[in-house]
Amino acid sequence: MASKTVFITGATSGIGEACAETFAQAGHQLILCGRREERLQKLRERLEKAHKISTYILKLDVTKKDDVYQAIRKMPFHWKRIDVLINNAGLALGMTGIDEGSDEDWDRMIDTNIKGLLYVSKAVIPLMKEQGCGHIINIGSIAGVETYPKGNVYCATKHAVSALTKGMRMDLLPYGIKVSQVSPGATETEFSVVRFHGDKEKARNVYMGYKPLTGADVAEVVFFVATLPKHINVNDLLVMPTAQASASLFNKTQ
Ligand code: NDP
Ligand code: 8X3
Numbered sequence: 001m002a003s004k005t006v007f008i009t010g011a012t013s014g015i016g017e018a019c020a021e022t023f024a025q026a027g028h029q030l031i032l033c034g035r036r037e038e039r040l041q042k043l044r045e046r047l048e049k050a051h052k053i054s055t056y057i058l059k060l061d062v063t064k065k066d067d068v069y070q071a072i073r074k075m076p077f078h079w080k081r082i083d084v085l086i087n088n089a090g091l092a093l094g095m096t097g098i099d100e101g102s103d104e105d106w107d108r109m110i111d112t113n114i115k116g117l118l119y120v121s122k123a124v125i126p127l128m129k130e131q132g133c134g135h136i137i138n139i140g141s142i143a144g145v146e147t148y149p150k151g152n153v154y155c156a157t158k159h160a161v162s163a164l165t166k167g168m169r170m171d172l173l174p175y176g177i178k179v180s181q182v183s184p185g186a187t188e189t190e191f192s193v194v195r196f197h198g199d200k201e202k203a204r205n206v207y208m209g210y211k212p213l214t215g216a217d218v219a220e221v222v223f224f225v226a227t228l229p230k231h232i233n234v235n236d237l238l239v240m241p242t243a244q245a246s247a248s249l250f251n252k253t254q
Contacts, residue, residue, distance in 0.1 A: 010089030014189025018215030062116030185240035209252035
């Protein structure tokens with residue numbers, strides 16, 4: 001595709017950062033969003049130098065509704081022509097029985113994975129409507145297809161992303177805006193370190209004994225979805241490690 005503007009939420013790590021790298025390599029301009037400013041700055045420096053692209057940094061917590069609306073409203077005019085929005089920012093917190101979960105963890109998952117995606121989309125959609133085109137790619141999960149033991153609230157948020165993807169596609173149909181979902185299985189990023197509140201040992205165990213996906217693997221799939229001809233839309237794409245057959249069935253060698 002010709003050079004486009006791609007808005008990536010959660011660009012400071014994992015799948016989002018890998019998407020930034022993949023789209024930058026192909027010469028696209030990037031709006032990089034996340035809460036950790038130092039990481040955003042470093043990423044900007046690296047990508048602008050290596051790929052001669054422009055970037056716009058949005059240091060933003062997607063759960064803060066007013067900040068989201070204001071930051072997007074205040075973007076310079078030429079950055080408001082957004083071709084692709086990758087709603088990737090998200091997290092799991094904890095893995096416990098349904099009556100044992102922390103209210104705080106529940107709130108943050110719901111606020112980030114569902115409400116954050118809604119706020120960013122609500123701010124970007126009018127811009128896409130005005131330009132008569134656009135593509136929203138929501139990062140779902142195998143957890144949005146199947147629920148697994150102790151995954152309760154995280155799985156519920158990803159089921160919600162799946163429902164919102166379908167709803168968005170219907171509501172945006174008259175405006176020529178594509179809506180896709182890419183749902184990965186186990187991908188080794190900072191995801192599990194965040195989930196287990198910084199316990200790196202526990203996080204490492206999630207990916208032991210088989211080859212998980214990498215952020216770059218998922219980014220390649222997102223790039224494929226984003227670069228198909230205008231008349232083709234991938235509605236939903238589930239991408240798994242070969243060694244993972246369902247949310248909780250792995251072919252582990254140890
Ligand atoms: P990482 O923890 O590596 O990255 C998560 C990203 O989300 C970070 O850039 C983080 O940035 C950002 N983020 C989190 N909360 C907020 C917030 N409130 N506001 C703005 N940005 C936020 O995990 P992944 O790359 O693995 O996760 C990316 C997405 O992929 C998530 O939606 C996750 O649910 C999904 N996913 C992950 C899978 C996996 O196995 N890893 C599999 C399936 C789906 P910062 O902290 O700087 O704000
Ligand atoms: C992340 C993958 O299986 O840990 O969405 O829920 S999983």
